[in-house]
Amino acid sequence: MTDELLLTFYGDDFTGSTDALEGLADNGVRAVLFMTPPTAEDLERFDDLDAVGVAGVSRTMTPEEMESELPPVFEALAELDAPIVHYKVCSTFDSSPKVGSIGTAIDIAQDVYDSPFVPVSQGTEVPHGRYVAFSDLFAEQGGDVYRIDRHPTMRDHPVTPMHESDLRRHLGEQTNRPIGRVDQRFLDDYEAAETELEETIREDEDEIVVLDALNTDHLATIGRLLWTRATETSGQLFAVGSSGLEHHALVSHWDEIGEIDRNATYFEKREPADRIAVMSGSASEETATQIDWASDHGFRLVSIDTERLVDPDEKSDARAAAVEEALAVLDEGESVVLYSARGPDDPAIDATRAAFEEHGAEESLESYLGRQQGIMFREILERSGVTRACVAGGDTSSHVISELDLDALEAIAPVAPGGPLCRAHSTTEFDGLELALKGGQVHTRNDEFDYFGVVRQGGIDRTD
Template structure:
């Protein structure tokens, strides 16, 4: 094993979720770097005094067969870093199914690598994402309203991984044959009671996976202590599954209490405003549409990408060139610019583009195809402009942009919105090394009264609440 003093390693099952975990660490004084592939010794030597290392992945969109091919080498590499805990970071809504993004498959693969004494599943975040687990049932907040996850307006009808079951034990039980128990809220108000219940669940019931409730920060603090005590007593790493609540509160609270970290570190703080920024949006969410509207009303120039032409093999080059040239003209005029493929879920361009894509019979799926094309466009735009700060909206789009920019790693440097920090990029390509970049999932938004995420990124983020 590599001799390190790391507290944690993690794998994010998508890019925007990975930066969410990165933010939770940086915001609490934990020096962390997110790599785009498992880091080598040489990669790690570029950074001093690291407390945590992450790898941004895309397993959320993979089949079980693809995960079984992709994940073993990643888990082996993370295990070599010798951190007490390896966290498989998943979306706070537990997006998964037996066919796509199977969390059960990830657990099975990890147990072959680590033989973790048990696998805790911790989905509660409370703040900043409003996710709660009560008697193993997941609840999610939206617009100030609380929904059981199988009744959540977005997740019950999710096009890829709809949630038809709120009990995480039942949902996960469709993805793995391993026995699943729980430690519910009745025990989490007291550490000794929680520890005793966990011991009984593992030893007496022989449960290999344990779902942990969480209704408030006290519960998360108990979970952090439970996991750390178990991990530091184990002969190998503890493999944990869950949302960024582990980074945003559970583990960091315990590390702060034991003196492992200094939560008052000041490297994660607002930056100076940029003259202008470039935004590439591949998100069709209502949230992102409102943010595009806000940008339009506050001096950003909008560039609508002609996606119907973009999916035509004979016209895609011209469609890319037209969008890039229009965006460059805006930047040359000193304006910030948003290039977008759709303006909300009801944009008629979505159905028209899908019909055109199917007509041309491209083997790739549409989302991946568009993401790749937008990545190519954004690379050219950044290469030909003097922009030093940029933003990408959309999970799939983010992964393609990262690939096109040949980025090696990201560090979170400033808060912008929960789950969407401003980061500094590290790249072997000089043009992109040092680029300040924010990756935003479709539902990410600031906690301000306006849909001003792109404006906040332009201004260098927000003042840290601490």
């Protein structure tokens, strides 16, 4: 079975991993996302897999942590022998030499794969509004397109702000490997793109190649380029990029050559749920507005007392208070949103950080709060019997998943680009749980801020 895999991938955070999973499922590609590298026994539980992914958290790791974490994962994926191994990164490419270093990931991967070259493809016109022109990354927000170093959110990102839009220069701060590009002038014609790629690799001796993309036609060209290289040369091709590789590039070419049928999808709207539970650790403005929408549309809100939660003497009582309040709402047959912050200007953020630092904890505040919210959410799901749930926030999602002891996720219904509804696979009572993981910037395609409501409704019907 593993000989038939088209792709394996590693997501550098949990919500990004489900984004890639969605891109495959939405195009008729049967894929499963594992929480740890799967064994042969794990794979035997699933029939007719086309792709296998592993959800990771390297986006928040130091290079030293990545050097410990990534080699065994890459080695396990290598054993599955798919032609392409995709290191899935956020479409905004936010990273730094000290946190989430994509260059470090490439260095580690090349020790495992010795890929003939490492393509970097960040463009994904639809659904995320990301464009690469002459190696500069642009991102859409609120209907406007910004160069990434001037993007309202990414220029001031609290952990990895983007101060450079040229992906070659940005990546060059993270690795010493030579970096070239194939720019938009060549991507309208496959033969021209193939020739330029060959010259970049062979003549310029560039090991990493940044690929421009302004539209889906460019992505289709990239998909053909990568698949041809991966299947006509020895070894596996290690590629870095956003979910545009799944949403458009590779699936377009696979469909053209008959490897998949993009119309044969099982990715469809589910029945509405009477009630759902939402755990939000996202402090984005987008999520705050979605919480406001939920409050106005039948959801009850529970504010987590994070100042008490970071106090070693108070944390148990703070957790219990939030859990009991949430359970009371669910017992009344209503949906609930628990949240740690309501937007970036919530005064609780600074107050909680000050209290956390006062107690002298060794881990980061984000990691600590994520674990605490994971503990709370597990108890809420166990005691309430809720069968559909949602987590908002990339780091929060990773910690909640860890607390739930899930083995794998499979995308089952569209909700919003990058935030599908998934089915959990587990040996615990959470097997079959329907779960949506939402990054801070994920939102539905309409003019409403109704993400949580759409999850409750079972997703969207794309035939309407």
